[in-house]
Every structure is written in structure tokens, then in C-alpha cells.
Amino acid sequence: MKVLIHGTGFAGQGHTDAFRWAGADVVGMVGRTEHVVQEVAGKLAIPYAGTDWAAALDACQPDIVSIATPGGAHYEVIKQALARDCHVFVDKPMTHSGETAVELRNLAQAKGVKTAYAASFRYAPSILHAKRLVADGAIGEPTEVECISHFNLDRNIPFGWSHEAAAGGGRLNNNFTHTLSIVASVVGDDIQSIIGEVRDDLGRAPIVEGVHNFMTRRDFIPDDLNDPTLKWGDSDVEWSYTVLAKLGSPLASKPVSVLFKHGGLVPRFHEDHIVFYGAKGAIYIKGHYGSGQLSLYLDGAWVDQDLPEDIKAANPDVKGETEQCWHYLAREFLADIQGKDVPHYPTFKDGAQYQQIIDVIRQNDNWTDITDLA
Template identity: 30%
Template sequence: MQVAIIGTGFMGVTHVEALRRLGVGIAGILGSTEAKSVEAARELGISRAYKDFDDVLSDVTADAVHICVPNAFHYAYAKAALIAGKHVMCEKPLAMDSKQSAELVEVAKDKSLAAGVCYNLRYYPLNLQAKAMVAGGELGRLFHINGCYIQDWLLHESDYNWRLHADIGGPLRVVADIGTHWMDMLSTITGLEIEAVFADMSTVYPTRKRPAGGGATFTKAGDASGEDVTIDTEDYASILLRFKGGVKASLYVSQVAAGQKNALRYEIYGAQKSVAWDGQRPNELWVGERDKANNILIKDPSLMAPGAAAAASYPGGHAEGYPDTFKQCFRAFYDYIKAGDYAAAPTFPTFAAGHREIQLCEAILESHRQERWVTV
């Protein structure tokens, strides 16, 4: 397989590194300008720098396209790549609204191509272990789920990034950017589908300071004397969720939580046991008991369920983390392509999963605006 990378920022580089660890070839890379394409190709040791997106589509050596650009471009790029006969792995969210994402699901189906959305965080080995425990009945009947995904990289008024603007990133920011990761993870772990939501959101800074040249993700605060810009997306959201079957959940997400760099957490409570996991300590799964001592399972393939062990590339005591989730996500994607049976159930996050997350986002936004429960 040979892959064309679209985007030269944080995600583009992350995709390149993960693909190389799998032995998947990089056909070329495209930046926002030809000069950025050339610079990225030189820095990353990639042989081809694309001139523009048409250059990508005409590259017969590129079997697949990885889309790692601002959200507003996802729909058009994904659709064009599928029509050109290329498999697609797209960063989330899949599109700007559910009408676009629904169309992409159908295009992928019509073209009989693999089409995935990079909900990579479900691939932490201990998340898959929790999934196996739930499926095996170890937790018993599920009662409720709690969790959060919180960061601080937009804490200051002078912190700035393109994601802040609805016309580029979509009408929801923190929910779409990180909240959908949590919802995808918990739906994957429990096997349950969210059927209704009740949300309350807030924008801490109605205006922010935009530095000259814009800003980047996860950097130091910008110049406080920058240009004032109006912000039309949320910094924080608290969400109540109902899963089919009656399980209740609560989730809060924030990008203005001082000191929390990338805190992704959940607690799942059942009639027999509970499990809890923290993405900043990804190699530990807490298992709670009523009638005997609690314990912590340290990531160790020899002690884990087969499906979870398969996502752990290193033995017990050898930590695995964030970059490894991309590797495992892409492994599932390219193993599926290699098998060649597109009628088989996909083992990776599909465009249908991406479409579902956008439907959830739209229901959450409607709930916030109308201050009521909304059925998805």
C-alpha cells in the first residue's frame, strides 16, 4: 500500500509516523501551499511533494488518502478521493454536518472502498480489555457511566487556533474535537448506542486575541496585544446521555481546564464490578469490587483478553501510549483492505461511525439551544 498524506501539521506528522511503523509506504504529502508541501517532504523524508489536491488524485501510486486538514475541507476531499478510487482515512469530524456525512457514507458504499474516521483512542489496549470484560458479563448489568475529556491549551484569552471558528471547524468545537472521542470510546466499550442527550455549554471568552500569523495547537499563549476576534464555539460542555437499554451517563468536556493537558477518563459501574481508566495513565485499568479488594490491571498481553492483547505490541512492563493508538487504528484499516472482503464487518471506525458522531453533535447543540432532552 502507498498513502497520500493531506496536511502537514500535528496530525499529518502523527499519521506519517504511525504508517511507517506499520510498513505502509508514503507516496507523497500535500500542504496548504506548494512550499509547505516541499518543506514537509524534506523534513519527513518523503519523496514526493504534491502541488495541489488534483495532483494527489491523479497519483496512480497512491492507493489511499489520509485527510489531516481543517474540518471544513473534509467532505470535499473525502468525496473526491473516493470518486477517484482511493481508500480514505479521515480525521474527525468526518464533515461539517450530517447531510454531508450521510452522503459520504453512501459514496463509500457505492465505490466499495474502505472509508475510516480516525477515532483512534478506542485502540488503547486496556480500553479493548474493558470491552471484553463488559461483553463477557464480568461487570454484570451496567448501571451508569461517568467521565470527562478536558484540556487547558485554550485557557488564556490570547490562546488561538482555527478550531475556534465555526466556519472552519464546525458549529461545535470542544464537543466535536474531543467529546466525540469519549462517546466513540464508550459506545465501543459497552456496545451500546446513545439515544438521547441533554447538554449545557458555555463560551468563556466571547472574544480572543488572534496573534499575527494565527496560532497553533498545544503551544504557549499568544501575544495579548493581538487582534480581537469573535468566538462562536464553546469552551466547555456538560452532557447527560441515555444509552439504549436504559444505561445513563454523564460527560463533561473542556479546553479551559488549567493543568489538565489531555485528561481522558471514564468510570463504568455494573452490578458485579466497575472499571475506571485515565488516558494519562493508559497502562492501568482500575477494577472495583464490592466484596473483595479492588485491583489494578497493568497492561500485559499475557493477562488480557485475546482481542485486547492483539492491540498490545509490547510485553507487560513496556508502556504503550498515544502514538500506538494510531498504529493500531491504521493496522485494523489496512488489514481490512488487505483481506479484500468489503462485505465483511469492518474492524475500524467507519464513515458510518463518523456520521453517527455528527448526528450526536447536532443533537447536543439542539439540546443546548432549546434547554431540553433531544432524541438522536
């Protein structure tokens, strides 16, 4: 299977490694800047490198395209790939809006191609362990879930795609997508109702040239933030959110209540965590995406649980939580394309649903004015 990568940064390089590990042939890479794409493709020994996506599709004739750019750059390149009957692997967010995400989902369904949506932290080993425990009845009927995270991001990270809604920025697009996928994978994906509040705590960020890799953007924070010649860009996305949801579950007689709480700019006091509560017990996992130690609460005590050997064996032996999950999903995706039986994985169906949910939350119109109450 031939794969063409769109994106040269952390995700582009990560997708390249994931597809190679899964057994595919990465034949090309496209980026926005000529010298950057040539440098990255050369480093990764990718034979084709360029800045013209349509030309790359024609030259490489890929079976699969892997979209590893910010969400605002997804729509047109995915449309072009679908027109050529390519299977599509896309990082989250699927696009910058629910409308465009639904359009791409419908196009992919009409084409009959396979799609994968990389809200992929559902494949963290402790999450897979929690899914098994819940399915086996270890906590009884699931009743509640809470996902709590505080990132304490530097307010002066250079202005870029993460600050702009049209570019696919915002914490809902880049944090909530993962936690919603995690909860849906463990308790069930029948998302029935949602309510949320968002807040832009940032306001503005310095504009700096030369940032090409999301993971190194902190290195570009200006030394003198009071420089009168420094230019600033205005944020138009949320940096904090609180979301409540109800999910129908085949394991529960009533909808499961879920709290998603994220503060992008505030420090944590205790560890970030995900907790699954049930009628008979609970599961606590350290880490904002549940990649840490899993503990089970039964008979009045929390007990750390060892990871099952088969889950250990299935976990890709690569460095980095994000990279492990990309590898896992790429393996599932390739196996499905090749006609093998695989468990359900996130697709454009999920991506379009999540994007519409984000649009609803961002309306931020769920408040009830109680100033006239006695």
C-alpha cells in the same frame, strides 16, 4: 498500498508514521503552504509534495488517502478522493456538519470503498482491557458510564480552526468524538437518545500569523495581550459541554446511562477519568481518554489491574498515546482493505452519526422553563 497524506501538521506527520509502520508506502503529502509542505515532506522522505490536492491525486494515484487536516477542510478533498475510488482514512471530526458527513458516507458506500474514522482512543490499552472485562461479566450488567475531563486550555491560544464551527472546531468535535467512541466500543454502539448543553466560555482569541502545527500553537501566544494593534477573532464554538446519553447494550437488559462532562478552559482537581459501572462492580480508568491505570471494584475494594500480556503485545511500540492509537487503527484498516478478517473499527458510518449527534447537541434547546412553577 500507496497512501497520499493531506495535512502537514501533527496529524499529517502522525498518519505518515502510522501507515508506514502498518506496511504501506506513503507516496505524497499535500499542504496549504508551499514551503511548509516541502520542508515536512523532505524531513519525512516523502517523494511528492505539493499544495494542489487534485494534482496530487492524479500524480500519485494513491490506493488510500489519509485526511489529517481540521474538519472544515475535509469535505471537498474527500469527495475528490472518492471520485477516484480511493479508500479514505479521516481524522475526527469527519466534517463540519452532519449534512456533509452523511453525504460523504453515502458516496463512500456507493463507491464500495473502505473508510476509517479516527475517533481512535478506543484503542488505548486500558480501554481494550475494560472492553474485555465488561464482555466477560466482571462488573455484571453495565448500568452507567461517566467520562469526566478538564483541560485548562490557555484562553489566549491564537485564533484558528479550533475556534470556528465551520472549520471543524469546538470541544464536541475534538473531545466528545473520542469519548463517545470509547463508550460505544466497550458497552455497545446502539446510541438511542441524547441530550446536551454547550457553552462558549472563551469569547475571543488573538489573531497571530505563522501557526502551522496545532501542537505548537501555545508558542505563538502574544507577549503583550494589551497591545492596541493586536487583532482578535470571535469564537463561535463550545469550550465546555455536558451530555447525557442512553446506549443500548447486548450486555444489559436496560439502556446504559452515560454522562459526558468536559470543561476545556477549567482546571482539574482530581484526575480526569472514565468509569464503567455495573450491577456487580465497576471499572475506573485514569485519564481523559482512559489511557492510565485501570482499577476494578469488587467486594468493597478498588484493586489495580495488570494489563494482559496479549493486549501489551498488540499495542504499537511508539511514543505518544495519540500516535499509538493512529498506528493501531491504520493496521486494522490496511488489513481490512487486504481482505483479512478484522474486528469492527470506526468508519464513515460512525463519523456521520457522530456529526449528526453533535448538530443536535449544539442546538442547545433542551431546557425546560420552570419559572412559573408554584
